[in-house]
Structure formats: structure tokens, C-alpha cells
Amino acid sequence: MKSKLFLAAALAVTVAAGGAAFAKPDANQMAAVNDANRPAADKARDDARKPAEMLEFAGVKPGQTVVDLIPGGGYFTRIFSKAVGPRGTVYAVGGPPRVSQDPAKPAPKPTQDVIAADPNYANVKSIHVPLMQMTIPTKADLVWTSQNYHDLHNAPNADLLVFNKAVYEALKPGGEYIVLDHVANADTPDATRTLHRIDPAVVKKEVEAAGFKFEGESKALANPADDHKGRSTEDGPLRGHTDQFIYKFRKPK
DSSP, X not given: OHHHHHHHHHHHHXXXXXXXXXXXOOHHHHHHHTOTTSOHHHHTTHHHHOHHHHHHHHTOOTTOEEEEESOTTOHHHHHHHHHHOTTSEEEEEEOSOOOOSOXXXXXXXXXXXXXXXXXXXXXXXXXXXXXXXXOOSSOEEXXXXXXXXXXXXXXXXXXXXXXXXXXXXXXXXXXXXXXXXXXXXXXOTTXXXXXXXXXXXXXXXXXXXXXXXXXXXXXXTOOTTOOSOSOTTOSSTTTTOOOEEEEEEEOOO
């Protein structure tokens, strides 16, 4: 009997680490996704982006400090805000704001600044820094970046070791780093620029080189119908439904 129990436990760990099984999001995580203040355009993307499953995989809990790194339109920023609650903090960290060259047409205010000014998301703090030198005021429990890592390879003077070490320093001991991105085939040259995708093995190698330990992955956004040959930004049936990997790394305690 003991051997059967041990085998069952080992199998459960293996399946979870491989991403073949998904735990159920808790009530707090579901409430964050169901927040009535979220834009309708964001909610329309939930079926494809599976935010509740992402919160569960990342282990987001009330009271945590979360970094939404390169938050774009703030899809996850608002969700993280509600998931960590009033005792938690979300740092929306992006690069320097765009500056308009035409004084008569000022550049639009970055979405992360708009969210941070919204009283419905009072625990969100907007930070603009050169991303290769990322710093935050306090150590974080989680650094999250989605569909961005490939673009870091395309940045001028990109140094991914420096970038990932900055993420490492931003985390508490035991803190997590989640990277979600579009899958590229290993034999595709310059996929980060031409296809806006990246080989997951490249991400794993680069992040581990900064001192992180690989914890596992989620297959929640896997799509076997995607052959990885088209641009992730192309309009068409795969737009918003590309094959995506979600890797979890941990800073050792």
C-alpha cells in the first residue's frame, strides 16, 4: 500500500511539473478576473488568455508584491491589483514614456500611468525605468512578463543576462519569475524579430544563467494547431491563439 501511495504521489508531482494538469483557481483569483471595473475589451480576451489559470499557476495571493513587467495595455495589471488586494502592491514597470516630437500633439499617457491614477486600482504604482536597469522600491514576490521577452532581444544594446539579473535582484529570496511568450521553432533564425516569437529553450537557458532555478511550466495556452511559422502579430485564426509557453523560475532562498 505504501509503495502505491508513493507512486501516486510521484506521478502527481511529475504531471504538475510537466504542465499536464491544472489546479483550480481559488475564489480570490476568480474574483480578480470578474472585477466589474475591467474594460470590456480585456474581458473579451479572457477565453484566449485564461487569466484565472495564470493567477493560479503563478500563485498570486492577497498581500503580495507583484511586478507586471512591460505591462502594455494593462491587461494583467488590473487583475493583479485585485488579486493582491489592498494589503498588496503591484508595480507596473515599463520603459521611459514616449516623447512626442510635435508640441501640438502630445504623446498619449501610458496606460500603466492611467491605471495607477484610477482609484479602483489604488495599489498600483507606475514605474518608468530603462528595462536593462530595472529597479523597484521593495523586493517582490513575483515578477511577471507576458508576450514581451522576445522583444527584449530586439532592443538596442540588449543584454539579457543583465536584464535577468536585474529581475533576480528585484525578487525576494524564494520569489518567482514567470515568462509567457509565443513559441518559436528551434531552427528558426532571428525569430524574435521576424516572427515575434522565441524558442522556449533559449529563454530557459538565459534565465537560468542569471541564477534562477526552473520550477516547471503550464500548458494552459498550448496550441498544437500552431506550426510556429507565422508572425504572432498577424491577423488570422491564430491571432490571440498562438502556441504559448509559460515558464516558472524561482530565486533560491
